[in-house]
Ligand code: HEM
Ligand SMILES: [Ca+2]
């Protein structure tokens with residue numbers, strides 16, 4: 542029952558209120574962009590798009606955000622939602638009328654547009670989930686080491702096909718990664734190849750110098766070495782040059798089943814944008830809650846009512 546303009550009667554200006562708050566946050570730090578996008582992805586893949594990922598742990602409940610796979614979620618992503626929620630709640634008539642899950646969807650749309658990506662209409666009407674357990678994250682999020690079959694299987698479990706998966710992987714056109722996520726590709730890759738042979742040699746050398754053995758584990762590097770602050774299809778051009786950072790990125794070009802799609806979107810940003818919008822809209826529908834039996838509108842995005 543998601544639809545555009547869901548809040549037309551209760552809070553007609555919600556989209557512009559969120560956009561203003563997100564723009565202000567964006568002007569303070571670029572990390573707002575990748576932080577918010579990844580938060581949205583990790584929310585939707587665990588218990589659906591219900592803001593379960595934003596819940597803070599309590600003495601009685603270890604929440605999703607404290608699962609190892611979520612510890613690297615940037616604080617600025619959470620802060621973006623909290624700031625946008627505060628702006629919505631400060632507007633007469635809108636107080637506690639808009640779900641955190643929907644605010645995250647709008648904020649994600651806004652950061653993508655702010656960083657040069659496509660802008661699109663979002664469907665709204667999600668309720669916030671009533672549960673958030675670290676244990677429910679197990680096996681729900683993709684690993685940087687995944688091959689094409691593993692990626693397709695995990696996305697298919699969320700109703701997303703291979704094209705959706707490839708389009709969404711392009712989110713790695715902005716943002717950062719810690720060195721441990723690709724260390725295996727640049728040191729001791731295999732008996733015969735110290736470096737992953739699908740990796741561009743020069744790029745591998747740069748990665749080795751930014752991420753030497755024993756590097757400080759808090760160091761993070763740009764995932765897109767070419768246009769790290771622009772949401773664009775350069776992600777696919779990088780893959781063509783062996784500059785995909787993770788195994789899961791580069792495999793999209795190495796595997797013959799996905800290569801043609803990468804080539805098409807590398808040369809046609811219009812086609813990529815269209816596929817990306819389709820895939821983001823599908824991602825936003827995953828496991829959505831619309832009944833009071835399984836959701837509500839949180840007063841505080843980080844805590845259950
Ligand atoms: C296809 C499978 C995917 C894998 C294996 C994967 C894995 C990863 C890993 C390992 C990181 C780096 C985390 C760190 O070290 O801090 C990362 C970052 C990121 N991922 Fe993905 N991801 C995938 C798909 C996606 C999708 C579908 C989206 C968005 C819809 C996305 C958005 C992001 C963003 C924006 C960042 C940067 C976060 C930041 O800079 O704070 N990823 N991903
Ligand atoms: Ca969720």
Ligand SMILES: [Ca+2]
Pocket residue numbers: 714715765767768769770771772773775776
């Ligand atoms: Ca880029």
